[in-house]
Amino acid sequence: METKQQRASILMLPWLAHGHISPFLELAKRLAQRNFLIYFCSSPVNLNPVRETLPNKFTSSIHLVEIHLPSFPQLPPRYHTTKDLPPHLIPTLKTAFDQSKPSFDHILMTLKPNLIIYDFLQPWAQQAALAQNINSLLFFVSSAACSSFLYHIIKNPTTEFPFPALNLPDSESNKLTQFLHVSSNGLTDWERFHKCMDESTNFVLIKTSKEIEAKYIDYLSSLSNKEIVPVGPLVQDPSSKQDDEKIIDWLNKKDPSSTVFVSFGSEYFLSKEEREEVASGLELSNVNFIWVVRFHGDERISVEEALPVGFLNRVGDRGLVEGGWAPQAKILGHVALGGFVSHCGWSSTLEGITFGAPIIAMPMNLDQPWNAKMAVERGVALEVKRDQNGKFRREEIAKVIKQVVMVEEGERIRNKSRELSMKMRQKGDEEIEVAVEKLMQLALPTEPNALKVPQLN
Numbered sequence: 001m002e003t004k005q006q007r008a009s010i011l012m013l014p015w016l017a018h019g020h021i022s023p024f025l026e027l028a029k030r031l032a033q034r035n036f037l038i039y040f041c042s043s044p045v046n047l048n049p050v051r052e053t054l055p056n057k058f059t060s061s062i063h064l065v066e067i068h069l070p071s072f073p074q075l076p077p078r079y080h081t082t083k084d085l086p087p088h089l090i091p092t093l094k095t096a097f098d099q100s101k102p103s104f105d106h107i108l109m110t111l112k113p114n115l116i117i118y119d120f121l122q123p124w125a126q127q128a129a130l131a132q133n134i135n136s137l138l139f140f141v142s143s144a145a146c147s148s149f150l151y152h153i154i155k156n157p158t159t160e161f162p163f164p165a166l167n168l169p170d171s172e173s174n175k176l177t178q179f180l181h182v183s184s185n186g187l188t189d190w191e192r193f194h195k196c197m198d199e200s201t202n203f204v205l206i207k208t209s210k211e212i213e214a215k216y217i218d219y220l221s222s223l224s225n226k227e228i229v230p231v232g233p234l235v236q237d238p239s240s241k242q243d244d245e246k247i248i249d250w251l252n253k254k255d256p257s258s259t260v261f262v263s264f265g266s267e268y269f270l271s272k273e274e275r276e277e278v279a280s281g282l283e284l285s286n287v288n289f290i291w292v293v294r295f296h297g298d299e300r301i302s303v304e305e306a307l308p309v310g311f312l313n314r315v316g317d318r319g320l321v322e323g324g325w326a327p328q329a330k331i332l333g334h335v336a337l338g339g340f341v342s343h344c345g346w347s348s349t350l351e352g353i354t355f356g357a358p359i360i361a362m363p364m365n366l367d368q369p370w371n372a373k374m375a376v377e378r379g380v381a382l383e384v385k386r387d388q389n390g391k392f393r394r395e396e397i398a399k400v401i402k403q404v405v406m407v408e409e410g411e412r413i414r415n416k417s418r419e420l421s422m423k424m425r426q427k428g429d430e431e432i433e434v435a436v437e438k439l440m441q442l443a444l445p446t447e448p449n450a451l452k453v454p455q456l457n
């Protein structure tokens with residue numbers, strides 16, 4: 001009798017931030033399309049928008065599983081996410097997430113998944129899996145460029161990082177790496193990241209491609225002594241349902257490659273001064289633009305109030321400024337797009353490259369400076385230099401936008417972007433297949449001794 005192939009189940013546990021949930025969900029969709037049963041686990045406040053936007057075709061293969069964090073005085077359930085969370089409460093959120101481990105243990109006992117994929121801030125997820133004899137592994141959603149640099153300076157602080165293209169001035173890299181030494185619940189982010197890497201069963205998944213980061217992936221593997229398996233760019237499906245007719249109609253009236261899209265991700269909110277410089281830079285550039293202006297939840301201000309007086313009148317139909325959330329993938333794939341002014345969050349960097357939109361890089365914090373330098377090194381980005389006070393200025397913003405979008409100057413970077421976009425898509429399709437096969441082996445080992453989790457006596 002033909003044995004029906006058992007359907008492997010994978011439980012996925014991203015960190016409580018959109019910039020992590022989004023890549024985990026994209027991976028979940030790829031796995032669901034290859035017949036895995038996915039349990040997608042997060043706090044209720046994070047799962048609500050996922051529930052609203054998950055395409056119907058996934059409702060039977062991606063099950064949303066709520067994990068309830070213990071109540072903390074300053075951390076009501078609406079704060080069980082980094083969205084609009086006051087920055088000083090981030091360590092409290094990590095502590096609360098750590099303390100949700102008993103709830104996670106119960107979820108594992110109930111669902112009994114074949115495999116667990118966790119994120120870099122929760123080493124307790126791997127311990128919970130081990131206690132129930134379940135294989136588990138890390139899915140790292142930032143760049144190999146950034147992670148290999150950070151691993152290097154922690155492990156080999158006295159030696160030069162072997163890739164000068166990524167080197168930042170000490171003052172800047174020290175400021176950026178400070179976030180790794182922030183401690184919460186007795187663990188620094190570095191200790192969390194290091195433990196999650198070390199304890200990952202067999203290999204570590206990473207959201208990137210050897211097409212753009214081969215040497216950084218190899219170096220990270222040598223530093224961590226782990227096999228690093230890329231899953232490709234995992235770019236979100238541009239056809240995903242979003243209310244975007246107004247933007248697309250506006251773009252349809254613009255000439256090919258004539259327009260820049262301006263966005264600083266889901267969690268970076270420009271200061272008033274930064275908004276002034278970006279607005280004036282766009283005005284000086286004389287280029288068409290769509291700008292998604294986002295505000296922190298506590299900011300009670302309209303788009304008009306946030307912009308320089310008379311700005312919208314002066315730019316007229318050359319510019320479209322939207323508050324809220326834009327269909328970024330759909331915009332980047334539009335024929336009118338000639339450039340992408342980005343903070344270089346990792347998902348945005350990969351989307352810019354995959355859609356062939358040359359990047360005008362304005363990195364702000366976290367891993368973004370390394371993401372930007374990696375894209376510059378690939379020839380598909382130009383970085384806006386900060387002034388001697390470390391500030392972005394309108395003249396420099398305008399200059400780089402024109403260098404990318406204007407026909408003559410921008411031709412080389414636009415051709416390189418188109419070329420890399422095709423290669424990235426092809427390589428990414430191959431890489432996700434390899435990763436899926438390795439996950440299948442880990443979830444449903446064909447040989448009895450293939451389980452790598454040490455057998456508990």
Ligand SMILES: C[C@@H]1O[C@H](OP(=O)(O)OP(=O)(O)OC[C@H]2O[C@@H](n3ccc(=O)[nH]c3=O)[C@H](O)[C@@H]2O)[C@H](O)[C@H](O)[C@H]1O
Nearest residue numbers: 019142265266267292325326328345346347348366367
């Ligand atoms: C992993 C880490 O998490 C954070 O993510 P953040 O949201 O800031 O930016 P992205 O990673 O670009 O992610 C942003 C994601 O939101 C989408 N989007 C955003 C705005 C909008 O209006 N519409 C959209 O569709 C965008 O397409 C992308 O997929 C940090 O940056 C960090 O640098 C990054 O490496």
